[in-house]
Amino acid sequence: MNEAISINNLTVGYHWENGFSIVIKDFNLDIPNGIIFGIAGESGSGKSTLAQAIYHSLKYPGEITSGKVIYNGIDLLKTPKNELRRMRAMDLTFIPQAAMNALNPVKRIGDQFNDVLEAHGKNFAEFQHDIIDVLNMVRLGSEVLNNYPHELSGGMRQRTVIAMALVLSPNLVILDEPTTGLDVLVEHDILVDLKKIQRKKQLTMIMITHDLSILYEISDQIAMMYAGEITEYGDRDTMLMSPAHPYNYLLLKSIPRIGVKKYDGIKLTGNPTNFNEGNKGCQFISRCPFKTYDCEINHPVLEKEKDRTHYFRCIRYPEWMKEQG
Amino acid sequence: MSVLNIEDLSKEFTVRKSLTRAGVIRALDHVNIELREKEVLGIVGSSGSGKSTLARLMVLLYRPTSGKILFDGTDVSKYKGRKLREYRSNIQMVFQDPYASLDPFHNVEWHIKRPLIINGYTGNVKDKIDDLLTEVRLDPPAQFRDKFPHQMSGGQRQRVYMARALATGPKILIADEPVSMLDVSLRVEILELLLSLRDSMGISIIYITHDLNTVSMITDRIYVLNRGRVVESGSTKQVIDNPVEDYTRRLIGAAPDPFKKIEVD
Numbered sequence: 402m403n404e405a406i407s408i409n410n411l412t413v414g415y416h417w418e419n420g421f422s423i424v425i426k427d428f429n430l431d432i433p434n435g436i437i438f439g440i441a442g443e444s445g446s447g448k449s450t451l452a453q454a455i456y457h458s459l460k461y462p463g464e465i466t467s468g469k470v471i472y473n474g475i476d477l478l479k480t481p482k483n484e485l486r487r488m489r490a491m492d493l494t495f496i497p498q499a500a501m502n503a504l505n506p507v508k509r510i511g512d513q514f515n516d517v518l519e520a521h522g523k524n525f526a527e528f529q530h531d532i533i534d535v536l537n538m539v540r541l542g543s544e545v546l547n548n549y550p551h552e553l554s555g556g557m558r559q560r561t562v563i564a565m566a567l568v569l570s571p572n573l574v575i576l577d578e579p580t581t582g583l584d585v586l587v588e589h590d591i592l593v594d595l596k597k598i599q600r601k602k603q604l605t606m607i608m609i610t611h612d613l614s615i616l617y618e619i620s621d622q623i624a625m626m627y628a629g630e631i632t633e634y635g636d637r638d639t640m641l642m643s644p645a646h647p648y649n650y651l652l653l654k655s656i657p658r659i660g661v662k663k664y665d666g667i668k669l670t671g672n673p674t675n676f677n678e679g680n681k682g683c684q685f686i687s688r689c690p691f692k693t694y695d696c697e698i699n700h701p702v703l704e705k706e707k708d709r710t711h712y713f714r715c716i717r718y719p720e721w722m723k724e725q726g
Numbered sequence: 727m728s729v730l731n732i733e734d735l736s737k738e739f740t741v742r743k744s745l746t747r748a749g750v751i752r753a754l755d756h757v758n759i760e761l762r763e764k765e766v767l768g769i770v771g772s773s774g775s776g777k778s779t780l781a782r783l784m785v786l787l788y789r790p791t792s793g794k795i796l797f798d799g800t801d802v803s804k805y806k807g808r809k810l811r812e813y814r815s816n817i818q819m820v821f822q823d824p825y826a827s828l829d830p831f832h833n834v835e836w837h838i839k840r841p842l843i844i845n846g847y848t849g850n851v852k853d854k855i856d857d858l859l860t861e862v863r864l865d866p867p868a869q870f871r872d873k874f875p876h877q878m879s880g881g882q883r884q885r886v887y888m889a890r891a892l893a894t895g896p897k898i899l900i901a902d903e904p905v906s907m908l909d910v911s912l913r914v915e916i917l918e919l920l921l922s923l924r925d926s927m928g929i930s931i932i933y934i935t936h937d938l939n940t941v942s943m944i945t946d947r948i949y950v951l952n953r954g955r956v957v958e959s960g961s962t963k964q965v966i967d968n969p970v971e972d973y974t975r976r977l978i979g980a981a982p983d984p985f986k987k988i989e990v991d
Contacts, residue, residue: 443911658942658984658985672912
């Protein structure tokens, strides 16, 4: 099969005191096998909600109202709970935000590895070799098995969590902000290790983050989310070199980089759009310097550029590029 | 002209290893730093390098183990009471997390009014609050005065906190990772605000971060800290173009950049 996971017409929302707000609407995405797929979005764009919906771990007040998440020919959203439990960690795995703080503080790392194995009816002794293998992949020695979480640094704890997620060799790994809160040097090392592991084990990795720089550094394909929908997605190089949506273009221009002193010309202003602001037209309209009257009335659809893996949701492409000045 | 001179500053923390044994961690080791007038100074280092300890020492939240902190030529490191309050009105700090640094039970006006009252501001408090909000581009002020922290975005909260810091009319503003919790699209605006405050109010700014990208954008000079020591310093351009220390080179290599691609074999 060509797709590792495919998401069809997914709609997710949250219950709150005054009703139900939809945060992801009619979401469609096919993620190919064996690549690192990056999903970028600002806070409130729905990227973490998406990750939880894919993994079917979204809890009340969140609710998936419709759609399908097809993995290996089966719909994860219709899979019974015990079957999902079996699949998690074996077939697909999710490393949520701040997972390193979820380690049990009163249990040794080795025992926590054992918990994972036991939950899947495996035997620690039998898997000893695999455990040391995954620990080495994240550049940890087997001595951490005897440590308590507080004896490890933040980076080491994050590496431990990654190793734990990989011990049963899943082929799809979803990572939500895997390096947030870590030091720059540690962050860089972990990213390099993740890419090495992905290439070596031929896994599919879905990486979700707000940090566009690291996403472009590591991903093969990238999707950008804005207010619960995809604004643009495609191959990393295409997205970087010829952005088709003003959001991607403006974000790339506003990332501080070494050697770039000042930002001239048009830049991204305003605050991220919230859901349910009631835009009939384009969600990005309030921040877009290239908008026209048409953008206000028509909600743009995701179009494909010919001969390329490059989809975009902008009716003004490629005209807006002439106006960038 | 230098406004702040850190001379031979060291800070040790005592850590208890067991009931009877105590160890000492040297967080800062004979550090010398000079802050010039109207300058944006960068202090760079990875976690554990002592950069936040340094910031806390400068505003005297910690007291130095040895060494001097000279403000306008006088040593302030032992100041207490009224003198300390006076010194602190001259040196203010902005913290990393705008979600934690504002009190969720109080509105914007309260946050900015407090430092004014504590420091005995004699003019019209309302007007001053409006001026400060305009200064940090929360315009029009009337729209923000009565807002509570949860009604604002991260960028707006950080601006409110900056207005609060500016209320005492400081000569120095210390910004400890002020943009690392913000969305990418809001970062540049906050950094540009820092630069414009330097120009409009004539204050000196110390920008503390691990992110060499933003440092290269706004600072004039930088000091690179590693394990409590200054390992490299100089004009930002010179240090980044020709780093001498291996540590600095590693920091530059690890700075995220969308145009870099991680290649593995």
